[in-house]
Amino acid sequence: MEESQTPYEMLGSDGVRALADAFYREMDESSDAAGIRAMHGDDLGKVRSLLAAYLTQWMGGPPVYLAVKGSMCLTEVHAPYAIGPDERDQWLRCMDRALVRIGAPDELRDMLREPMYRVADTVRNQDHSGPKVRDPNIIAVG
C-alpha cells in the first residue's frame, strides 16, 4: 500500500510559500474579501511570511512557526479583530482560490477543506459578523 503524503510533502517548502503569497494576493484583489483586507495593514509582507511559517508546520513540515512565536495558538493573535462567520468564510474563500492559483491538485484541495474550516472556525470569535462587542456588560441588540 502506498504511504499517504502530508500536504507539506505534496507542496514542498516553495509551494507553501507560494500558497501564502497567493493567499494574500487573493485577499488584496478580491472585492468579496474587502472586509478582512481592511483589518490588515498596508504592508502584508510580515503576515505573509508568518502565514507561510504557520502553514509549513500545520501541514506537517518543520516547526518553523513555533521557533519564531513560541506557540501555535492562533486565538490570541486574532483576539483584537472581530471575526464572525462572514470573515471566516472570506478567509476560506481566499485560501481555496489561492490553492487553485498555485495549481494544487484537487486531491489536496479536498483533503484540506475540512481541517481548514476547523482552524478558521477556531479563529472565529463572534457568533455574528459586525463590530466587536468589547464590554461584556453591553448586550448587543438584534
Ligand code: HEM
Ligand atoms: C478566520 C478568518 C481570519 C481573519 C479575519 C484573520 C485576520 C488576521 C489579521 C487581521 C491578522 C493580523 C495581520 C497584521 O498584523 O497585519 C492575522 C494574522 C495572522 N493570521 Fe489570521 N485571520 C483569519 C484566519 C486565520 C487562519 C485560519 C490562519 C491559519 C491557518 C491564520 C494565520 C495567521 C497568522 C499566522 C497570522 C500572524 C500572527 C502572528 O503570528 O503574529 N489566520 N490574521
